[in-house]
Amino acid sequence: MSNYRPTMLSFTKGLVMAAWLLGIPVFSAAQEVKYTVGKPTWMADSLGNHRAAVAFNGNGNIARVLIPWRRRDESPEKKRIIVQDAKTGQKITNVAVISINREQGDICFEPVSGKGHYYIYYLPYKNEGSSNYPKGIYQAPENTADQKWLSAIPTGRPKYNVTVKELQAIDTFNSFYPMEVIATAAETKQLQQQHKDVAYLVFPEDRLLPIKMTDDLPAKWIRKGPQQSFSGKADKGEYYAFQLGIYALKAVPEITLSFSDLKSADGKVIPAKALDCINTSGVKYDATPFANKVTVPAGKIQALWCGVNVPDNAAAGIYKGTVMIKPTGMPAVPVELSITVTDKQAVNGGVNEPWKQTRLKWLNSTLAQQNEVIAPYLPLELKDHVISLLGRKVFLNPDGFPAQIQTFFTPEMTSLSTQAKDLLAAPMHFHFVSATGKDVTWRNTGLNITTQDSGKISWQSASTSPELQMEVRASLEFDGFMDYTVKVTALQEVHLKDISMHIPLQQAASKYMMGLNQKGGYRPEQLSWKWDVANKNQDGAWIGDVNGGLQFSLRDEQYVRPLNTNFYLQKPLLLPASWGNNNKGGITIGAGESAILVNSYSGEKTLQQGDTLYFNFHLIITPFHPVNTDFQWANRFYHRYNSLDSIKATGATVVNIHHANAINPWINYPFIEHARMKSYIDEAHQKGLKVKIYNTVREVSNHAYETFALRSLGSEIYTPGKGGGYSWLQEHIGKNYLAAWFVPDIKDAAIINSGMSRWHNYYVEGMNWLVQNVGIDGIYLDDVAFDRVTMKRIKRVLTKDGHPGIIDLHSANQYNNRDGYINSAMLYMEHFPYLNRLWFGEYFDYEKNDPAFYLTEVSGIPFGLMGEMLQDGGNPWRGMVYGMTNRLPWSDDADPRPIWKVWDEFGMQGTQMVGYWVADNPVKTDHPQVLATIYKKPGAVLVSIASWAATDTHVKLQIDWKALGINPATATITAPEVDRFQTGAVYEKGGAIPVEKNKGKLLLIK
Incomplete structure (x- = not known):
C-alpha cells in the first residue's frame, strides 16, 4: 500500500480557512504543519502509532501547544497523552491537559531540556490477550504532574510557545493522511x-x-x-x-x-x-x-x-x-x-x-464456473433413471428420491470392484402424517430429467394430494454430491402430526458414524438428537463403512453458511423453518432387524392454504475415488519456508509455504511479494521440488490493497462484529468488524470474512494469477470458509495447463464450543473430492482416541484420501497403520525421515495397502486391540502393527501365507532398525512379538 502513500505531505494553515498545499484545506493558527513518517521510529506497543513533533521556543518551565490533529477516533479525551524529550527519550511527567477533542489538543508540559524538540504521543496503547489475538487497549489518562509545577501554571493559562512541526505516523501504512484527516x-x-x-x-x-x-x-x-x-x-x-x-x-x-x-x-x-x-x-x-x-x-x-x-x-x-x-x-x-x-x-x-x-x-468473475469434469472423475452416464459415476450408481424413483445407491470400491479402497455394495435397505421417502395418524397418499407425475451433461444431471418430480403439493428438484454431480430442493405447499388448511424423511440404510453400510453430537467412531445402536443452532454447528451426519457411506445435511431456502474456526458463535446456523419447526424437529437413528433407519422429523405443524415449506437436503456419496497410495509415498511435505538446498537434503519433495515469511508475509493475500515468491519457486523447480503456498478464505490481511473498497460493500465481504483487536484495525477500520489472526513480528492484522461472497470470485482469479504468473504447484488450506462451488473452481484453475494443483487441507479439531461441536471431516466433506491430502491433527488426541476415530476423522481413507499427523508429532506407530507420518519439520520429537527411509528401502511405490479394516487381511494379530495393516508386493510384505491395548502385551501373527504369496518354509520376519521407532529384531514364525502400550512395530516378511 506504500505505493500510493506519500512519505511526507504538508499543508499550510491560515487564520480560519487557509488554502492547503496540493488543494487540501488546513486548520486555524498561523503555522506550517507536515504529515510525515517519524524518524527515528519508536515502540508502537507502548507509545502508539501517532505523535506530534513539536519545538519549544520559549523560556521557563511551562510549554503550551495547540495540536490540530483532526482525529477520527471517538472520545480522545479518554486516551492518554505521553510527552517525551526528543533529545534524551525521557518521558516527561509534568504534563497538564487543558482540553482535548477530536479536532485539537491543548496541552502544557515541562520542557525539561529547555528549548528544543519534544514528542507528544496521542494514541498510546498496550496489547493484552494472546499474541495472535491481541486486544489493543488504549491507555487511560494519567496524572503524574507534580502539584508544585501544576500550581505554577497561570490561572489565565500561558501563551502558546510551542510550534507543531510535524504530525507523524510510525510508518506510511499507519498514516491518517489525507483521507482520515477529519473536517471540523x-x-x-x-x-x-x-x-x-x-x-x-x-x-x-x-x-x-x-x-x-x-x-x-x-x-x-x-x-x-x-x-x-x-x-x-x-x-x-x-x-x-x-x-x-x-x-x-x-x-x-x-x-x-x-x-x-x-x-x-x-x-x-x-x-x-x-x-x-x-x-x-x-x-x-x-x-x-x-x-x-x-x-x-x-x-x-x-x-x-x-x-x-x-x-x-x-x-x-x-x-x-x-x-x-x-x-x-x-x-x-x-x-x-x-x-x-x-x-x-x-x-x-x-x-x-x-x-x-x-x-x-x-x-x-465467472472464471472456472463451467461444471466440467475434474480428474480423476468420469463423465456421468444416465440409463433408465440410473446414473453412473466414478465408483457409484444412483437409482431414481419416480418421486425423485433415490431408490438405491451403490458403491463399487474394494474394502482395501485401492481399486474398484465389479461387486456392488448397496447403501439403502429401502428407497428414501417422506412421511406426511395427518391429524388422524394416517400417511398422506400422493399421486406422482413421474420423473423428468431436466438437464444432462457430463458434470451434472438434474431432474424434477411433482406429487400431489388433496391437501398438499410436493415439488422435488434435484441434481447429481460427477463427484457424488446430490442437492435436493423439496418444496411443500398447502393446497388447503391442514394439520399434520409430523413430517419426516426416512433414510433406510443397510446394516453393512452403517458401521461408522460422525456428526449429531457424535465423534467419529462406531455408530451407536440408538441416537436421539435435537436442533441447537445457537451452540452447535450440526445439521446432519455421515454414516457408512470404509468403502461406502452417505453424508446427509438438512437445510431450507434460508440457509447461510456459518462462520467456523473459533467464530461459529458469532454467526451460527439459521434454524430451518421446516426441519427445525421452532425446535420441535430432530433426528433419531435406530437399528432395526434389517436396516438402520435415519428418521429426520419436524414435528407437529399446521399449514394454512398457500403456506410453503422447504425440506431441502444434501447427500454426499462416499468414497469419492480409490486411495492413491503411490501419491502418499512419493510426495513428502516440508512445511516451512527455508533454503531449498536444506529442504531437498531432507528427502522432502513438496514445500508448503505458510504465511508470515519473506515471500508470503500477509495472510491470505499472497500478492505483494509475488516477485520474490516467483524467484523461490523457479529455483525450487530447477531443483526438482514443488512449492505450494498458504492461501485460503476465512480472514484477509489488512495489507490487502482493496481493504477499503471491500469495506464500502458493507457486510458482504467482512462480517459485522464487535471490532477491537490490533491498534491498526481500531484506528483505520473503526468498528463493525471481527478481528482475526495477528502476526506480531510483521504487524499483520487480519479481518474475518463474512462467508459466501464475491470475495470468492476474487480468490479464484487470484489463484489463477498465481498459477500462471508465479508458478505455484498448489495450495495449503488452513481450514476453509467457502463451499464446494468455489473448491471446484479452485481445483480447475490450479490444474489448468497441466499444473499439478496439489491441495492439502489442515483443520484444527473443531469439536468444541467455539466451533459448534462440528467434526472437521463433517464440515469439509464436500471439499474432500478435490483434496490430495488431509492434515487433521491440531488438537486431535492421538493417544486417547480409538482406531475408529483415527479411521473416520483423521485418516481420510473412507473418502479416498490419506493424511498426516500433527499434534505433538502424532503417534508414529498408530499412524503407520493408516499410512500416515507427521510432517517435516513440524515436530523435532517425531521426525518422519526414519520411516521414510523404511519406505524407500522396502520400495513402497506400487505396493497394495490392506488395512486392518479389511475382513480378509492376510495378516492379523491374536489381540483385538492390536491391529495390523500390510503393504504387499510380490515376495515381500511390510506389516504395520499398532496397539490400543491398555498395557504392554505380546501378540502372535495370524498369517495367510497363500494370500501373501510367500512360502512360509523360507520366510523370515524381521523388525528393521528404525531410529526413535524400534530396535532391530528377528522373530520366529508363530512366536510372540512384544508390543508396548500405545506403540507398535514395523515388520518385514519376505
Missing part, C-alpha cells in the same frame, strides 16, 4: 449550510485515495468542495477504477447508477456496458446475479466504487460521458466523466498493478 464541526456545518437545499453531495475521488471514513468528511473535501465531474487516465485494456463519494445531508434511499457511452471527439466509443459499480450490481460466487440495495443514512458517507473496462483495442484519446446517480424519489445528479486513454497497453488488464485497484473487477 464548523467546516462541516458551513458545508451543510451552503447546500441545505439538496439531499446529498457527490465527491468524486481518485482510485489511489480510497474513501475510508463513513462518519466524518475528510478535510480534503472541504477545500475542494463537492464536484460533478471526474477525470482520470487509463491504459488500453485496463480496468480503471474510481470512486463516487456520497455524503448524505438527508437520508438517501436506494441508489442506482446509470452510465452513458464514453465517446471521443472523433467518434470512438467505449460502450456503457463497459462501466460498472461493484456496490450496486455484479455476479455472485455461484454465477448468479448480484444486486445490492445501497442506501445512505443522514450524515453518513458511502463510497461507490465504479470502473471502466477499457477495451484492448481502444484508440488513444479523451473519452467523455456521464454517470447518473439516481436515488429513489430524489433528484438525480449527473457526474461528467473524462477518461484519457493512453497509447500504453496494460499488461494482463492492469491486474499486475493491484495497488491501482485494477483487481476489483475480479469480484464479478
